[in-house]
Amino acid sequence: MTTYPFHFGAVILAAGASTRMGAPKQLLRFDGRTLLRRTVDTVLASAAWPAVVVLGAHREAVRPEVVRLPVLLAENPAWEEGLASSIRTGIQILDTFSLSLDAGLLVVVDQPAFSPAAIARLTDAALRSGKSIVAARYDGHPGPPVLFARRHFHELMDLHGPGGARPLLERHADQLATVDLPEFATDLDTPEDYQAYLATR
Numbered sequence: 001m002t003t004y005p006f007h008f009g010a011v012i013l014a015a016g017a018s019t020r021m022g023a024p025k026q027l028l029r030f031d032g033r034t035l036l037r038r039t040v041d042t043v044l045a046s047a048a049w050p051a052v053v054v055l056g057a058h059r060e061a062v063r064p065e066v067v068r069l070p071v072l073l074a075e076n077p078a079w080e081e082g083l084a085s086s087i088r089t090g091i092q093i094l095d096t097f098s099l100s101l102d103a104g105l106l107v108v109v110d111q112p113a114f115s116p117a118a119i120a121r122l123t124d125a126a127l128r129s130g131k132s133i134v135a136a137r138y139d140g141h142p143g144p145p146v147l148f149a150r151r152h153f154h155e156l157m158d159l160h161g162p163g164g165a166r167p168l169l170e171r172h173a174d175q176l177a178t179v180d181l182p183e184f185a186t187d188l189d190t191p192e193d194y195q196a197y198l199a200t201r
Contacts, residue, residue, distance in 0.1 A: 006102035008123065008147065010048040011090030012039055012071075014109050015056025015079040020190045024058040026109050027065070028194055030201060035188065036065050039109045044070065046119040048105055052093045054086040072097065082162030091156040104153065106165060107145045112197060113183035114145065121179045122147050129177040135169060137178035138185040142169050 014036055018025040026036040033041070036053075043051045051071045055062055056079025066073065074093055078085040087106060094104045103126070105119065118136070122145060126134045132149035135142035146165060148156060155168055169176055188194050 006123075006126075007098070007100055008048055008103035008105055009094045009098070009101050010043045010046075010051045010105040010107055011087065011094060012036075012043060012051060012053045012107045012109065013083060013086045013090065014039075014062060015054045015059075015076045015086045015089075016083070017057035017079070021188070021194070022191065024061055025188055025194075026058065026062045028188060030112070030198060034065055035109050035112070036062060038112070039107060039114055040066055040069055040071060042114050042116055042119070043105075043107060045116045047123065048119065050094070050097055052090045052097075054090045056086065081160070083164035084159035084161050087159055087165060088157050091153050095150075095153050095157070101150060103147050103149050104156070105145055105147045108187075110187045110189065111144070111184050112188065113181070113186060118145070118179075118181055118184070121181070125177050125179050131177035132175045133169065133172055134177045134179065136181040136184050138180075138182050142176065142178050143184070 014026050028035045052074055053066050053071050054074045054076050056076040059075055072093055074089050076086045076089040091104055094101055122134045126147055132151055135146040
């Protein structure tokens with residue numbers, strides 16, 4: 001595990017209903033593991049600590065995947081509101097869990113290219129740039145995973161609606177650094193996405 005001069009935790013956003021997939025995408029399997037387990041294992045293999053997993057729509061089905069892992073589990077009763085509610089839930093836990101945290105990493109579970117190396121690139125960019133927000137960049141836009149300095153936690157806890165943290169990226173464009181990660185453009189939202197991805201394995 002790499003040691004950094006700042007401490008960051010991670011929020012793994014796994015509360016969605018996977019409406020377009022027609023089944024919990026958190027439980028889609030490839031290479032012997034579910035998407036959620038792969039995502040959590042990736043975070044645990046990085047310098048991030050603690051890791052918070054936010055559950056919601058399919059919590060009873062999803063919980064067994066992570067209940068025995070060294071993570072903090074959080075239930076988001078407002079998951080139907082959208083991504084912002086899960087961000088609020090997870091960041092609240094990071095904010096209260098450790099006063100020594102300098103930043104929080106927001107992670108989604110449907111990006112199969114997610115890796116410890118990608119996390120390291122984001123944290124390295126934070127160190128080099130001195131910016132308070134560092135996002136992956138793909139398809140010409142910044143997107144998750146995104147690392148937020150603690151100074152933005154209060155804004156993350158004020159988010160509402162389905163759009164996630166994008167308003168903060170726009171509001172603080174002068175404090176945003178990006179890391180080109182074109183492989184993150186592949187996400188798994190539909191059965192067709194999943195089958196197309198499996199065909200490349």
